[in-house]
Amino acid sequence: MIDAPLLNEMSLSRDEGRAAxxxxxxxxxxxxxxEFSRLRELVDEECRRSGAARASLRVSRMTSKDTPRGRVVRILCRSDYFKDREAFTFNPDGFVGIAGWADETSVQPFLKALVAWVRELAPEPEMVSESGRDAVPCP
Known part of the structure; x- marks a missing residue:
């Protein structure tokens, strides 16, 4: 598991999350x-830890839809002042939308959860650093 102080100190961009x-x-x-439920859990943990959106930000639901181009998976979030905004959208072409509504501060819990999730599921997690930035395998 990723060390919480390290996650709280770093700031990631959406591109770094996608690259991880x-x-x-x-x-x-x-x-x-x-697998997607685990991502939801990690997002909720990070949102609680960060106090985002007046500490009310949580994942609300997940949808999956088969399209002619492939499956689209959307994970939505809510707060005490909005509902059903994008947390993640996994598109068939490989593009991942990450909280498109959020500024660079508000998106951090989503990015941190994404990197933690990737590290849990990756066949070679050492290829993804805890920060989500480029990593090299350890000897």
Whole structure:
């Protein structure tokens, strides 16, 4: 598991989160409800820890839809002043939308949860650093 103080000190960009996922070697297309449910849990943990959105930000639901181009998985979030905003959208072309509504501060719990999730599921987690930035395998 990722060390909480390290996660709280770092700031990630959406591109760094996407790059961590790309480097991980995991195939999102093979994932089902259990894997995405774990991401939901990690997002909720990070949102509680961060106090985001007046400490009311939580994952609300997940949808999965098969389209002619492939499956689209959306994880939505809510707060005491909004509902059903994007947490993550996993698109069939490989693009991952990450809390598009959020500024660079509000997106941090989502990015930190994404990196933690990738590290848990990656065949070679050492290829994804705890910060989500480029990593090299340890000898």
């Amino acid at each position: 996922l790309a480097r991980s070697g995991i195939d999102i297309g093979e994932f089902g409800r259990p």
